[in-house]
Amino acid sequence: MSTSPLPGDASNDPTPNSGDDQTGRFVIQPNGRVRPLSPHLQIWRWHVTMFASILNRFTGGALSVGSVLIALWLMALAFGPDAYATFTGWMGSPLGLLVWFGLTLALFLHLTGGVRHLIWDAAVGLSPRTADALSWGSIILGVVGAVAFWAFLFTSGRVVL
Known part of the structure; x- marks a missing residue:
């Protein structure tokens, strides 16, 4: 029986370490998981x-x-x-x-x-x-x-x- 990694698990993330991410759109949490940053006000179009x-x-x-x-x-x-x-x-x-x-x-x-x-x-x-x-x-x-x-x-x- 194999189990798939949990969503957000560091082994399942597209950018496992911060050195690979040059966009600045991901952050490594204290538990080691890589998470995308939330969009900022500069990204969203005001409505x-x-x-x-x-x-x-x-x-x-x-x-x-x-x-x-x-x-x-x-x-x-x-x-x-x-x-x-x-x-x-x-x-x-x-x-x-x-x-x-x-x-x-x-x-x-x-x-x-x-x-x-x-x-x-x-x-x-x-x-x-x-x-x-x-x-x-x-x-x-x-x-x-x-x-x-x-x-x-x-x-x-x-x-x-």
Whole structure:
């Protein structure tokens, strides 16, 4: 009974030692197995699906930072009228409103990116063309949603510069 070598076994690899590999596309692991290097960003052609994925991760981080602002708002509310007035003075300034708009944009982009992932989880829209269309749609819908929300806030008089 003969056994074939395991995939990735050093005896089965096309480049058994690093001296033979002049391309730099393989690496020898500590266990002696030769493995190909993963493609780097310089090799991959950028497309909207990659951008949407990175944007979704970035907006998740931004929302984590934004949750600190929500906690500060609640603390100011709990500490009394003076603390609340100070907080609303800062966050009601043009710079504060820009921060709130950025958080709203992050929220809408993350929400639409999550819907895009729910669609993909249902095994729908996984072809490259459809995935690109869903990515563009999630980005555009997220930006339009955030702008529309803030346009409503300004036109209703709830937010004033």
